[in-house]
Amino acid sequence: xxxxxxRPIGDAILSRSDVPVLILEGARAVGKTTMVRLQLVEGAGYxxxxxxxxxxLEFAKADPQGxxxxxxxxxxxxxxxxxxxxxxxxxxxxxxSHTATNQFVLTGSASIGRTGLGGADPLxxxxxxxxxxxxxxxxxAQQSGNLADCLIAGTPVPGRHLPLAWDELLNRVRYGGWPxxxxxxxxxxxxxxxxxxxxxxxxxxxxxDPQISANAAIAQETLDALLRTPGDIFNxxxxxxxxxxxxxxxxxxxxxxxxxxxxxxxxxxxxSPARQSHTRAKxxxxxxxxxxxxxxxxxxxxxxxxxxxxxxxxxVVNQVLASRxxxxxxxxxxxxxxxxxxxxxxxVLDARDGQRVGIEVKSAERVTPTDIRGLxxxxxxxxxxxxxxxxxxxxVVEVADQIWTLPVSALDSRAAFT
Numbered sequence: 501x502x503x504x505x506x507r508p509i510g511d512a513i514l515s516r517s518d519v520p521v522l523i524l525e526g527a528r529a530v531g532k533t534t535m536v537r538l539q540l541v542e543g544a545g546y547x548x549x550x551x552x553x554x555x556x557l558e559f560a561k562a563d564p565q566g567x568x569x570x571x572x573x574x575x576x577x578x579x580x581x582x583x584x585x586x587x588x589x590x591x592x593x594x595x596x597s598h599t600a601t602n603q604f605v606l607t608g609s610a611s612i613g614r615t616g617l618g619g620a621d622p623l624x625x626x627x628x629x630x631x632x633x634x635x636x637x638x639x640x641a642q643q644s645g646n647l648a649d650c651l652i653a654g655t656p657v658p659g660r661h662l663p664l665a666w667d668e669l670l671n672r673v674r675y676g677g678w679p680x681x682x683x684x685x686x687x688x689x690x691x692x693x694x695x696x697x698x699x700x701x702x703x704x705x706x707x708x709d710p711q712i713s714a715n716a717a718i719a720q721e722t723l724d725a726l727l728r729t730p731g732d733i734f735n736x737x738x739x740x741x742x743x744x745x746x747x748x749x750x751x752x753x754x755x756x757x758x759x760x761x762x763x764x765x766x767x768x769x770x771x772s773p774a775r776q777s778h779t780r781a782k783x784x785x786x787x788x789x790x791x792x793x794x795x796x797x798x799x800x801x802x803x804x805x806x807x808x809x810x811x812x813x814x815x816v817v818n819q820v821l822a823s824r825x826x827x828x829x830x831x832x833x834x835x836x837x838x839x840x841x842x843x844x845x846x847x848v849l850d851a852r853d854g855q856r857v858g859i860e861v862k863s864a865e866r867v868t869p870t871d872i873r874g875l876x877x878x879x880x881x882x883x884x885x886x887x888x889x890x891x892x893x894x895x896v897v898e899v900a901d902q903i904w905t906l907p908v909s910a911l912d913s914r915a916a917f918t
Contacts, residue, residue: 505639505683507531508646508826509632510539517602519628520594523580526632527761527786528609528703531679535632536576536607546605547571550578557582564589573603580606587613587622594626610712611759631761633822634677634787637912645914646827648820651859651888652851653829654917656896661907661916663865663894669908670803673811676789677818696793703760714756718745722753723762726783728798730791730814731846734765734783761786764821769834769848770881782835784814809863812908816861816890817847819911829853836878843877845887858887865893867905875903
């Protein structure tokens with residue numbers, strides 16, 4: 501029997517009935533369909549249609565305007581990217597409607613509606629985009645509230661938390677949060693390797709979006725090289741030389757991986773916005789299980805301290821960014837690096853209310869004064885409301901003014917914050 505967890509992002513969708521179109525995007529098999537059927541269709545009375553069903557897709561292609569008109573609203577349209585004209589048609593319906601309330605929820609395993617109108621988004625100013633990530637530790641523990649909100653507006657509770665054992669830390673990064681890997685319990689390690697490899701091949705076949713044209717072999721090789729260095733600063737020239745591909749090819753596939761929600765990147769907030777591009781961004785896998793598969797395939801042990809440190813950084817970044825989708829505090833995400841001072845902060849959250857939070861990730865069991873230098877430098881250079889050092893130890897301690905140590909285990913616990 502399928503194990504189903506309540507996904508808080510579904511509550512976020514239901515709370516935004518004032519928006520005509522809600523777009524829920526996310527990687528294949530991340531749980532979008534299960535969530536919308538349970539929480540929106542069964543729980544709130546939305547109608548449901550999936551374009552992954554061949555007959556439904558053929559009816560929609562034959563008479564898209566009529567098919568849309570016949571849908572009972574509010575309606576969920578699953579795998580909406582399979583009908584490329586859909587966003588423009590929905591734009592016309594919304595523009596001619598006399599109500600601004602929620603009419604459509606579109607889900608997609610690839611980015612929806614980014615290619616119409618000469619590359620502009622047809623549903624801009626008419627929609628709210630949310631991203632569903634793999635399950636977080638917070639969700640698996642069925643905690644109330646939101647991790648990102650706690651980090652931004654909460655205060656850590658000083659004290660001791662039961663630290664995660666080394667084997668559990670390794671399993672956290674190895675299994676990640678894809679529902680098929682961790683529910684109802686973690687599948688075997690041997691089965692995990694098979695599943696991850698098979699799922700990657702399936703996604704790179706690009707059947708999730710008819711507008712995507714890609715060479716599966718080039719995509720696999722590029723993704724392999726990219727995700728063997730989780731959290732690294734992207735350098736298209738270096739990667740193209742390593743692979744023997746043209747730099748433009750590497751850049752193109754980088755965009756493809758983002759569109760398929762296999763990777764995401766953080767810009768450097770120490771660099772002026774006009775100079776930002778993914779070339780100078782930190783690239784993370786959307787789930788650490790992807791990087792583990794590529795690393796182990798290359799013969800790199802996940803338990804090696806340097807490798808584990810990179811994976812832990814991606815794991816923590818993903819835990820925080822995933823939670824923004826259902827939080828109260830809207831915040832942009834970046835990292836901060838001053839090349840001249842040689843200081844860096846792994847993750848920065850800039851909330852709309854002006855709060856700025858820096859998060860540094862360390863795989864050590866102890867935090868030393870050296871570990872907070874980047875946070876102090878960022879505070880001196882551009883301001884910082886509060887900072888955290890997430891580490892593998894057990895104590896929550898304020899080690900400097902509004903800079904706290906935070907065990908990895910506390911990322912799953914609402915009780916760790918007031």
